[in-house]
Amino acid sequence: MLEIKNLTGGYSSRQPVIHDISFTVRPGEIVGLIGLNGAGKSTTIKQILGFLHPGSGEILFDGISTEQESVRFRKQVAYIPETPYLYPELTLEEHLELTAMAYSLNDRWKERILPLLREFQMENVLEWYPSTFSKGMRQKVMVLCAFLVQPKLLIVDEPFIGLDPLAIHSLLERMLQLKQQGTGILLSTHVLATAEKYGDRFVLLKKGRIVLSGKLEEMRKQAGLSGASLDDLFIHVSKDENR
Template identity: 55%
Template sequence: MKPVLEVEHLTGGYSRQRPVLHNLSFRVHPGEMVGLIGLNGAGKSTTIKHILGIMQPHAGEIRLNGRRIEEHPTEYRRTYAYVPESPLLYEELTVKEHLELAAMAYGLDSAEYERRSADMLEEFQMTPHINRLSSHLSKGMKQKVMIMSAFLVQPELYIIDEPFLGLDPLGIRSLLELMVKVKNSGSAILISSHILATVERYADQFLLLHQGKLRASGTAAALQSAAGLPGASLDDAFFRLVTEEGTR
């Protein structure tokens, strides 16, 4: 099966003199959830910004369905939907208008939009707030709008950065159920999170970044083996791999 996302020998960051990322290579396949984990400053958000096309690699390349953003910008961007750590909404638009905007951007027809948006609004308990301006929403509600907009368009790849911050328990459960649903339907998910116990339950593969390098990758069992802790929790394996003892 061909990967949706291919990152090959990526070196990048804000300065060519002091790159944040060093020679990263990994792939994400259809129907696969990959957890991007690491300490603060490890390079997770920088990796995501390169995949989104916000930052340009110093070396290496990134492909979505075999396409590079420089060659096929529209097709590249329509392959993914992004849920950022901090909600980014237009204050003068309502919840409904944000969903309509996402549908138009991805060419979703009106009948499919009506069906999917109704399901999303009900799932996240946002139907009563459909006509509220985003400036009048709580942070958790804003995060729900970002999540609904992403899952509404059903892309081939979901890029999700720390999605649980600000969500209430029902929102977290709804998001997790949605991720399982889209994964089973064949979409790929790259999720960055510090909540390792939750990611361990749902992700198929893991990418552990440490100081801008890929410290370990593979299944939870592979990370446990790399840490020398077979059968341990992902938390314990992670701690071993990012401590001085684990990085020698």
């Protein structure tokens, strides 16, 4: 579904943040994007979404360059950012309606959103504006918009910040439902125990380069650490000056 090939880039062509990155996200799997702050996770995501232009390399979606088919790609991807991006002049309901219009959803989107509103305890704040929302409620708006779309590819960047335990549980359960329906999911998070529990494969970045990748057992072999947890592997490569 999503294929990243030898991707190099960043905010300046003279000083790239990520270097020669290659990995895939297949239908019906969760790929964890792991790394220290500044390792290049968010830069990688911004490159995929088209917020930044790659210095070199390719980003393919269903075998087609996302630059060549940018509109088609954006119609099939949803993004839950670390920091919610909301319009201060729009209510929750208007944010949902705008999302439905942007993705050309049919009139039944209101039926689809009702169980989501109940599950995330937002059904009574449809007429509220973002200025009245807590940080967790603002994050829930982004979650609701993403799940309303039912995307082919879901990209999630540190989604748990600000969410209460019940909302985190609902988010993870909804992600699993999308996975079972064939959605590919790229999840960037520092909550490594959750990533290990829900992830199928992992990409571990350090200083903008991939140092370990694959299923957990494959990464254990790469690191020479039999039986290591994802947290053990993360600490090992993060402290290893030779990597």
